[in-house]
Amino acid sequence: MTTKPEIESRALVLPVEHRAGDDGKVTIVGYAATFGDTADIGGYFREVIARGAFTNTLRTADVRAYFDHDRGRVLGRTSSGTLRLGEDEKGLHVEIDLPDTSDGRDVKTLIERGDISGMSFGFSVLRQEWDETVEPPTRTILEVVLREVSVVSEPAYEGTSIALRSLDEMRKETRRQHNAAAFARRKAESEAKFRKI
Secondary structure, three states, X not given: OOOOOOOEEEEEEOOOEEEEXXXXXXXXXXXXXXXXXXXXXXXXXXXXXXXXXXXXXXXXXXXXXXXXXXXXXXXXXXXXXXXXXXXXXXXXXXXXXXXXXXXXXXXHHHHHHOOOOEEEEEEEEEEEEEEOOOOOOXXXXXXXXXXXXXXXXXXXXXXXXXXXXXXXXXXXXXXXXXXXXXXXXXXXXXXXXXXXX
């Protein structure tokens, strides 16, 4: 039985801009993730997002943009063209055409006032590497399934408990592999002794 990958969230405090078009449409622009930057995950481990981590998911995912990760407060969607996502040299670039709704107008006003200072993304990890030769350990995220992006009023690294479970799982798998290798080694030694008799 396979388990469904858990969704983690990460946020950045980077400038979020808004641009008003001639047609009155307001588009907000920013980054939900940056490549190569090291983030501290609750003091338990460090995390780096590798360039290309979003490449495959951006080809197929129908991603929604929310306000503060609230699924009831939709700001845009890739399939409708009101949310545009892309990878560039810096990271995951986000453009959202704000809707003419109370949430859309609120987000515009909050950005103008400087009350909103970040973006975030929700994801499930498909491929990762761990380095436990350093303290704290470092997790490099190689590929994700992008679930959502959000404009956030309080950027913070969320989902630490979920992230800790991935550290736990990696350590359990490492122990399992180590134990299996030790068992295979003992078995081979025992068989070699038996053949000599």
